[in-house]
Structure formats: C-alpha cells, structure tokens
Amino acid sequence: MKVGFFVGCNTSFNRPDLEQAVRYAFPALGIELDNLEGQSCCPSWGTMPSVDVVGWCAVGARNHTIAEEKGLDIVTVCGSCYGSLAESKYKMDTNSEIKASVNEILKEIGREYKGTSKVRLAHYYLYHELGPERIKEALKHRLDGLTVALQPGCHTLWPSKVYYDKEEDPFHPKVLKEMCEALGATVGHYTRLIDCCGMGAMRSTDMEKSFNLVQKKLLSMKEEVNPDLIVTGCSSCLIQFDTAQEFLRNGKKINFQIPVLHFMQVLALCLGADREQVTGLAKTDVGPVVNRILAG
Amino acid sequence: MSNVQVATGVINLSEGDPGLVDEIKELGGEELLECIQCAKCAAACPMVLAGFSFFNKRVIQAILLGLRDALLDDSSIWACQSCNRCTEVCPREVNPFEIIQAMRRVAIREFALPTLSIEGLKSLYDTGHAVYLAGAGSTRAKVGLPEKPYSTVANPKALKELQAVIRQTALADLGIIPMDESDVTETCEV
Numbered sequence: 064m065k066v067g068f069f070v071g072c073n074t075s076f077n078r079p080d081l082e083q084a085v086r087y088a089f090p091a092l093g094i095e096l097d098n099l100e101g102q103s104c105c106p107s108w109g110t111m112p113s114v115d116v117v118g119w120c121a122v123g124a125r126n127h128t129i130a131e132e133k134g135l136d137i138v139t140v141c142g143s144c145y146g147s148l149a150e151s152k153y154k155m156d157t158n159s160e161i162k163a164s165v166n167e168i169l170k171e172i173g174r175e176y177k178g179t180s181k182v183r184l185a186h187y188y189l190y191h192e193l194g195p196e197r198i199k200e201a202l203k204h205r206l207d208g209l210t211v212a213l214q215p216g217c218h219t220l221w222p223s224k225v226y227y228d229k230e231e232d233p234f235h236p237k238v239l240k241e242m243c244e245a246l247g248a249t250v251g252h253y254t255r256l257i258d259c260c261g262m263g264a265m266r267s268t269d270m271e272k273s274f275n276l277v278q279k280k281l282l283s284m285k286e287e288v289n290p291d292l293i294v295t296g297c298s299s300c301l302i303q304f305d306t307a308q309e310f311l312r313n314g315k316k317i318n319f320q321i322p323v324l325h326f327m328q329v330l331a332l333c334l335g336a337d338r339e340q341v342t343g344l345a346k347t348d349v350g351p352v353v354n355r356i357l358a359g
Numbered sequence: 360m361s362n363v364q365v366a367t368g369v370i371n372l373s374e375g376d377p378g379l380v381d382e383i384k385e386l387g388g389e390e391l392l393e394c395i396q397c398a399k400c401a402a403a404c405p406m407v408l409a410g411f412s413f414f415n416k417r418v419i420q421a422i423l424l425g426l427r428d429a430l431l432d433d434s435s436i437w438a439c440q441s442c443n444r445c446t447e448v449c450p451r452e453v454n455p456f457e458i459i460q461a462m463r464r465v466a467i468r469e470f471a472l473p474t475l476s477i478e479g480l481k482s483l484y485d486t487g488h489a490v491y492l493a494g495a496g497s498t499r500a501k502v503g504l505p506e507k508p509y510s511t512v513a514n515p516k517a518l519k520e521l522q523a524v525i526r527q528t529a530l531a532d533l534g535i536i537p538m539d540e541s542d543v544t545e546t547c548e549v
C-alpha cells in the first residue's frame with residue numbers, strides 16, 4: 064500500500080513533530096508514503112478561495128495532479144488541507160465548467176486535472192484501510208488507564224457531501240473515538256465535543272473571541288471528562304489547544320493544564336517512535352503523559 | 360450604513376444596493392435567493408457563539424437588503440471558520456458558507472481585505488505556502504527532518520509552475536499583490 068503525503072503549511076513549519084509522527088506511523092503499519100514532491104499550499108481559506116472559485120480550484124488542482132500522475136490517493140493530517148482539497152475536488156468533479164476553466168489554466172504548465180485521486184484524512188484512512196483490529200496488533204505501547212477528551216475538528220466532518228470518508232452522522236462522530244479506544248484509551252464524552260476550537264480565520268480576526276471558544280471547550284472537557292490528554296484529529300486544533308492554554312492561564316481564565324497531541328502522534332508513540340521526534344514541539348507539557356503511554 | 364444608523368439600529372433601505380445580490384450570485388453564491396431566513400445555520404455557527412455581528416444568516420439578510428457598506432465595514436466575514444456546519448444543516452441547500460466566501464470576493468474586488476490575507480496571498484505566490492515560517496528549518500532539523508519540506512520551497516521548478524498558474528487567475532487581474540520575480544520571502548502566519 065502506498066499513499067501521497069500532503070503535508071501542508073502548519074504541519075511542516077509549525078509542528079514538524081506531527082509530520083514525523085506520520086512518517087513513522089504509516090511505514091510502521093506497512094504503508095509507504097510518497098512525498099508528492101513539488102506540492103504547494105492547499106490553498107487555505109483566507110487566500111485563493113476568498114478571491115475566486117476557479118483560481119482556488121486551479122491551485123488545488125495542481126496538487127491533485129501530482130498525486131494523480133502517480134496513481135495515489137492523498138492523505139493529510141490538517142483539517143484545512145483536507146477541507147480545501149476535498150472541496151476543490153468536489154467543485155471540479157460536479158461542475159464541468161469549473162473543471163474546463165481549470166484545465167485551460169493547467170494547460171500552460173502541461174498538466175490536466177482528471178479527478179482520479181481521493182483526498183483522505185490520515186486516521187480515517189487507517190480506520191478504513193486497516194481497521195482498528197489490525198492497528199491493535201501492531202502496538203508496542205497502549206493507553207490503558209488513560210482518559211482522553213477528543214477534538215475531532217470541523218473540517219473532518221462538514222460538509223459531509225465533499226468527503227470520501229464519511230461519518231454515519233457527522234454531528235455524532237465515531238471514527239476518532241474508536242481509533243483512540245483501539246489504543247486502549249477511555250474516551251469521555253463532553254457536551255461541547257463538536258464545537259469549534261476557534262483557530263484559523265477567527266483567531267486571525269479576533270484573538271480574544273477565538274480564545275473564548277477554546278476556553279469554553281476546555282472548561283467543558285475539564286468538568287465533564289477531567290482528561291489526562293486531549294487528542295485532536297486536526298493540526299490546527301492541535302496548535303490552538305496547545306498554545307492557548309498558557310495564555311488563558313495567564314489571564315486567569317483557566318487554572319489547569321491538559322496535554323494535547325494529534326491522534327497520529329499518539330499512534331506513533333504507541334508504535335514505538337522516538338518521543339522527542341514525534342512530540343518534541345509541544346508547548347503544553349506532555350512529558351508525564353508520554354511517560355505513562357510508554358510505560359503502558 | 361453610517362455610524363448613527365448602526366447606533367440607533369435604523370437601516371435606511373433606500374440606500375441599499377440592489378446590485379449586490381447579482382454580484383454575490385456571480386461570485387459563487389448562486390443559491391442566495393433560496394434562503395428563507397430560518398436561522399438553522401445561525402444555530403450551528405461558531406461565529407454566533409463567539410459574538411461576531413455578521414454571521415451566515417445575517418450576512419445573507421444584509422446582502423438581500425443591499426447593505427454593502429455595513430458588511431465591508433465589519434470584519435465578521437473574515438472570521439468565518441469555513442467549518443461548513445451551516446452548509447451541512449441548511450434545509451434549502453443555500454450553501455451559506457459559499458455566500459460568505461462570495462461576500463469576501465466582493466470585498467476583495469473593492470480592496471477591502473485584511474492585511475493578513477494580503478500577506479497570505481503574497482506568501483503563497485512567493486513560496487507556495489500561505490502560512491510560511493522563514494525560521495522553521497531549525498525546528499524541522501530538531502525533530503530529524505530535512506530543513507525544507509518536499510514542497511515548492513525545496514523545488515524551484517514546482518514554484519515556477521505554481522506561479523504560472525496563479526498568474527492566470529483573478530488574483531493577477533485584481534493586482535492585489537506584486538507578482539514580479541524579485542520578491543523577498545518573509546514569515547507569514549495567516
């Protein structure tokens with residue numbers, strides 16, 4: 064099995080430890096990663112999509128064609144990349160005018176968008192292609208005895224029509240929960256599970272309002288689950304939960320800290336990865352919880 | 360809409376711009392007129408929870424009333440998370456998120472876009488990444504990765520390709536960012 068790794072911006076520049084986690088976990092599970100060399104930004108929402116539909120799709124399409132040429136699907140760990148690439152694909156696949164305009168643009172660089180590669184989110188890919196049971200068999204460490212709270216991430220769920228890997232009910236998502244349970248964790252339910260974390264455009268526009276949202280989520284998690292760890296399904300959510308806590312503590316908005324890791328980081332640890340390489344850039348201390356995982 | 364009107368909550372409908380509806384439909388918000396203002400989208404929108412004044416339903420209402428300036432004067436449309444909760448729940452398939460995007464496209468045509476978006480677009484053109492951290496090489500090396508990812512930043516031919524694509528899009532026609540060869544790349548976090 065082989066897939067193309069779409070690494071995007073935030074993962075490569077902000078949290079390359081998450082990139083390393085993917086680079087460790089996929090091969091450890093027998094899946095080869097192709098680097099999709101020459102890939103660019105997805106492009107993300109505040110840029111090309113906010114300017115023009117065809118321009119957005121054209122930049123996305125160039126990325127799609129790199130995977131298509133190799134006959135590979137695209138996997139990513141970032142919600143924005145997943146959402147933008149899946150939506151641009153949906154637009155081109157369902158609207159022949161957009162597709163034709165895009166291909167007119169791509170002609171100049173000798174490329175053509177065909178629509179043959181799927182866009183997948185890393186943990187959904189593993190869930191569907193390997194399944195929790197096969198992943199369980201490969202584990203060197205487990206999360207037994209640890210309680211986690213989940214942050215699935217908006218773009219992993221909606222709009223469900225554009226995604227290849229769908230939740231049965233995107234307002235009651237199950238995949239990330241089942242994957243964490245496969246690692247041995249107890250997954251606690253809290254009321255604000257599907258709320259937005261406030262990262263992205265909202266944080267760029269108004270940081271205080273954005274932090275209000277993540278504060279509401281953190282309080283709901285703390286009161287209802289009291290987790291040892293927050294597990295996210297999206298790199299942007301990871302960055303928001305990881306960096307906002309210190310800020311909120313300094314402003315006396317919260318009086319606790321909860322370590323945060325992306326699911327792929329937790330999986331990589333459980334498969335035997337080097338802890339510094341796959342979690343070394345966390346701002347909120349993950350040391351004690353990583354010790355517990357490695358002891359499990 | 361003037362500040363007095365905002366303060367008193369009075370909207371002078373005779374000042375509304377009837378052309379705004381057509382502009383939105385042309386720029387991607389084709390289903391605008393299907394909206395029945397039921398507010399299902401608003402009930403799901405994180406912008407409402409966070410306290411922004413113009414969220415999906417209200418943006419649509421303002422467009423239908425032609426309140427172009429009120430929307431351009433407010434930063435709310437730029438806070439939309441692109442989360443698509445609204446698109447998922449709308450019973451009329453209005454695609455409210457697409458309407459917010461279309462309103463951003465209107466704003467951009469009037470050069471009413473946030474500095475961060477301009478920087479993101481420039482960074483996308485210069486490096487291939489809207490979010491780019493010039494000093495990330497050492498962070499990457501610290502966790503055992505090559506200093507540059509396998510993207511346009513490590514591949515000049517791919518970057519040229521991307522730039523050739525972007526030069527054929529509306530972004531080039533609008534002239535929002537310089538597209539010459541000599542640009543220096545700085546850090547950009549959108």
Ligand code: SF4
Pocket residue numbers: 393394395396397398399400401415416419448449450451452453454455
């Ligand atoms: S966009 Fe859809 S959900 Fe929102 S108010 Fe209009 S009809 Fe209702």
Ligand code: SF4
Pocket residue numbers: 400403404405406414415438439440441442443444445446455456459
């Ligand atoms: S896409 Fe934007 S408008 Fe729609 S629910 Fe999300 S934040 Fe609100």
